[in-house]
Amino acid sequence: MNVELLKKAHEKVPSIPVLVNLISKREKQLIGGDKPLVRPLSSDEDKVDTALREVAEGKLISEIDFDAIARAEEAKTRWAQRQSLKTIYAD
Numbered sequence: 001m002n003v004e005l006l007k008k009a010h011e012k013v014p015s016i017p018v019l020v021n022l023i024s025k026r027e028k029q030l031i032g033g034d035k036p037l038v039r040p041l042s043s044d045e046d047k048v049d050t051a052l053r054e055v056a057e058g059k060l061i062s063e064i065d066f067d068a069i070a071r072a073e074e075a076k077t078r079w080a081q082r083q084s085l086k087t088i089y090a091d
Contacts, residue, residue, distance in 0.1 A: 002049050008056035015064075019055070022062045026051035 013019040030036060030047040037059035040050060054060040 001046065002052065005049055005052035005056055009052045012055050012058060013062055018062050018064070022055065022060070023048060023051045026054065026060060 009023070010016070010019060013022060027047045030050055036050050037054045038050065038057055041053075051060070
């Protein structure tokens with residue numbers, strides 16, 4: 001893995017967990033036969049480096065759905081409240 005590409009990609013996607021997931025998913029897609037969004041520098045370029053270059057050059061981005069996160073948190077809170085009610089009535 002090219003450290004310089006990693007630094008450039010990290011500038012575009014500052015969240016490390018999001019960057020790791022993005023690169024991992026894209027690498028799997030490239031291994032599966034998807035065409036790269038950037039021209040490979042060599043025929044034996046690592047798929048991770050290709051994915052990192054795609055992010056670093058702005059060809060591949062990540063969006064976070066904050067509404068989905070809020071809905072998940074709300075559902076988790078409702079579930080926890082139900083569980084506490086069940087323990088009250090079980091006694």
